[in-house]
Amino acid sequence: MQKNENKNMFKASWTYDKAPESTDHVQIKKEYELYINGKFTKPVKGKYFDTINPSTNKKIASVAEATSEDVDIAVKAARKAFKGWSSLSGKERGKYIFRIARLIQERAREFAVIESLDGGKPIKESRDIDIPLAANHFFYYAGWADKLEYAFPNRKPEPLGVVGQIIPWNFPLLMAAWKLAPALATGNTVVLKPAETTPLTALKLAEIIHDSGIPKGVVNIITGAGETGASIVNHPDVDKIAFTGSTGVGKYISNAVAGTNKSVTLELGGKGANIIFEDAAIDQAVEGIVNAIFYNQGHVCCAGSRLFIQESVADVVIQKLKDRMETLIVGDPLDKNTDVGAINSKKQLQIIENYIKIGINEGGDIYQSSCNLPKSGNWCAPTLFLNVSQSHKIVQEEIFGPVLAVQTFRTISEVIEKANNTPYGLSAGVWTNNGAKIFHLTERLEAGVIWANTFNKFDAASPFGGYKESGYGREGGMQGLNPYVKFD
Amino acid sequence: MSRLDINKTYKLYIGGKFPRTESGRYYAVNNSKGNLIANMCLASRKDFRNAVVVARKAQPAWAGMTALNKGQVLYRIAEMLEGRKEQFIAELIAQGSSTKAAQEEVNSSIDRLVYYAGWSDKYLQFFSTVNPVSSSHFNFSKLEPVGVVSIIAPENNSLLGLVSMIAPAIVGGNTVIVLASESKPLTAISLAEVLNSSDVPGGVVNILTGNKDELYSHMASHMDVNSIIYFGNNADYIKSISEFASNNIKRTVFYKNDDLSNDFYESPYAIEKTQELKTTWHPTDI
Numbered sequence: 001m002q003k004n005e006n007k008n009m010f011k012a013s014w015t016y017d018k019a020p021e022s023t024d025h026v027q028i029k030k031e032y033e034l035y036i037n038g039k040f041t042k043p044v045k046g047k048y049f050d051t052i053n054p055s056t057n058k059k060i061a062s063v064a065e066a067t068s069e070d071v072d073i074a075v076k077a078a079r080k081a082f083k084g085w086s087s088l089s090g091k092e093r094g095k096y097i098f099r100i101a102r103l104i105q106e107r108a109r110e111f112a113v114i115e116s117l118d119g120g121k122p123i124k125e126s127r128d129i130d131i132p133l134a135a136n137h138f139f140y141y142a143g144w145a146d147k148l149e150y151a152f153p154n155r156k157p158e159p160l161g162v163v164g165q166i167i168p169w170n171f172p173l174l175m176a177a178w179k180l181a182p183a184l185a186t187g188n189t190v191v192l193k194p195a196e197t198t199p200l201t202a203l204k205l206a207e208i209i210h211d212s213g214i215p216k217g218v219v220n221i222i223t224g225a226g227e228t229g230a231s232i233v234n235h236p237d238v239d240k241i242a243f244t245g246s247t248g249v250g251k252y253i254s255n256a257v258a259g260t261n262k263s264v265t266l267e268l269g270g271k272g273a274n275i276i277f278e279d280a281a282i283d284q285a286v287e288g289i290v291n292a293i294f295y296n297q298g299h300v301c302c303a304g305s306r307l308f309i310q311e312s313v314a315d316v317v318i319q320k321l322k323d324r325m326e327t328l329i330v331g332d333p334l335d336k337n338t339d340v341g342a343i344n345s346k347k348q349l350q351i352i353e354n355y356i357k358i359g360i361n362e363g364g365d366i367y368q369s370s371c372n373l374p375k376s377g378n379w380c381a382p383t384l385f386l387n388v389s390q391s392h393k394i395v396q397e398e399i400f401g402p403v404l405a406v407q408t409f410r411t412i413s414e415v416i417e418k419a420n421n422t423p424y425g426l427s428a429g430v431w432t433n434n435g436a437k438i439f440h441l442t443e444r445l446e447a448g449v450i451w452a453n454t455f456n457k458f459d460a461a462s463p464f465g466g467y468k469e470s471g472y473g474r475e476g477g478m479q480g481l482n483p484y485v486k487f488d
Numbered sequence: 489m490s491r492l493d494i495n496k497t498y499k500l501y502i503g504g505k506f507p508r509t510e511s512g513r514y515y516a517v518n519n520s521k522g523n524l525i526a527n528m529c530l531a532s533r534k535d536f537r538n539a540v541v542v543a544r545k546a547q548p549a550w551a552g553m554t555a556l557n558k559g560q561v562l563y564r565i566a567e568m569l570e571g572r573k574e575q576f577i578a579e580l581i582a583q584g585s586s587t588k589a590a591q592e593e594v595n596s597s598i599d600r601l602v603y604y605a606g607w608s609d610k611y612l613q614f615f616s617t618v619n620p621v622s623s624s625h626f627n628f629s630k631l632e633p634v635g636v637v638s639i640i641a642p643e644n645n646s647l648l649g650l651v652s653m654i655a656p657a658i659v660g661g662n663t664v665i666v667l668a669s670e671s672k673p674l675t676a677i678s679l680a681e682v683l684n685s686s687d688v689p690g691g692v693v694n695i696l697t698g699n700k701d702e703l704y705s706h707m708a709s710h711m712d713v714n715s716i717i718y719f720g721n722n723a724d725y726i727k728s729i730s731e732f733a734s735n736n737i738k739r740t741v742f743y744k745n746d747d748l749s750n751d752f753y754e755s756p757y758a759i760e761k762t763q764e765l766k767t768t769w770h771p772t773d774i
Binding site: 266447477 | 619621622625629723730736757769771
């Protein structure tokens, strides 16, 4: 491992006191059932699984495992509810969705704490980003429900029917909001499955949906792992599958629904290029690099996991980046000072550690911040690799962890070619103070979201989704309505 | 005085050139009386792959042309087609159309080209948005071409169908490889001659004639193709195309409604089918 000579300069002689967010006001039941047809119901086969706190590896609660029988009951409930819900006026539909937005805002702190407990992300992220954005998403789409004809001039949008939605563990509540809000606004009914490692906030959202008084069966939330998801994908009476997750599973889904009448939207993996030019505001760019790859422990499909630095400033950027990495606080997700929380699961930690091994074996120079990692739980120090090239596995494959692959470049055309040389196309970042250069790049980078002089920003009004093998369909904004409507 | 006609040799259209199929194979197209009209090239997988290479190469420059310019190129196609109406009517009749239907089809095809020529510098305005985000950023979304598109053209309406598939794709900056109607391929190659004299850069539209059963899987599975359009109702094709397409998350477009007078086929929504949406963020605080 490389030594960082300056590291002590940035280590303050004082340390931060603990500043944990209180868990007193949080209500977590010992056991969670499936939310089907407006009721929490026991799974047919009576099986439960544990959801684990990844920062301690201790059990938080038991959660019902939905089998194909439960999926069938949920789909039937959604089908039964569809007629009433889709024929309700847009105004009334919108009002239910507004209510959900408000109820989330009212219980925001409780949700933030549970999100960090169950998923391992720093409380400052769940509190300031995940939960407010989830509420905003419902607020945004609530307003569309009675204005749909303005989104599709000269056409008559109709809902698709019963929508199966399968979401990932990296932004559990936010992804539920991204999926549910536009589906409901357009008049569809839903069977939603959160990821098996992070089911709690979706189940808490079921409580809110229940409290909103939305007609029973319109939203069904069922828990389980891959098999449950496959049952949703393969259920004959589901009209649409919306999936966020790995490209591998996305390919499975698109293959599985081939020849059926199901429509599909996929938000899949990424290997985002983050490009730093010599005329960038370097200190801001370094903050951007940190945010791009260490935000949410790097469990971000649009993470800037490939860094490209223009050769003339590579030394200074890398030094500043290492210094900045030293100041990152890694640890208790519930501590308000924490910058990098726990890796979401043991399994994911193994995947990340394996990639780090591969990176070393393939000859990359590793640098890790010298933070003290907690003894129990799943942790990975912020990591970067120098001296890697396009052919390295850690440059090509999505790691989904706090691991950055650093390369340098000389010319614009060189960096465009390198940045686009990937099957993925979800995000990219450009850092320069030259306006023309920004647009020259943003026009040519093959990615659905481009952040110029910023990174990892999200908004309900902003469409999100990928090019190429990062999937198809958009979530957010007016264009986020498209995946949930059909026309004559 | 009787005079012996000069028959045209129909070839493929790849990269702005008219090569024979590399395979050397052909298939005969007969008229309703069973007499030979033409020996068409029976394009091979290799011809398709060659066409993908030139389509990929041509795509950035075509997409980079100004919208106004692309519109004028499409309009130029219409002008060229107008001047060669009689030839196309004759070909359609030879392929089995009535005179009236052939005339209507040629007229509709020309008008449809003009229609899409006009969208060239407008559809972006129609589909793009400035998004009012809750942070101090300027945020906008605009369409971009998906890239290289495989098209399996309608079996009937061999001219209007072809134009209805090609025009919205290329006006949006894509390049295409089209498999023409198998039973009525003459007009496709004649359209290639029109394209070739209409300022359409070589490689933007590539047209193959051949056997659907043989070629469709390659058109769906090629890893450097971004999207595939299939016009037709063959359920086996649709299933199989979807399965092949999943290997690189290719965008699939299935047109099952074979009524080309349907509003959709003359609408900006047909352009949108082969577009991606890109969202860009930039800070506004200094």
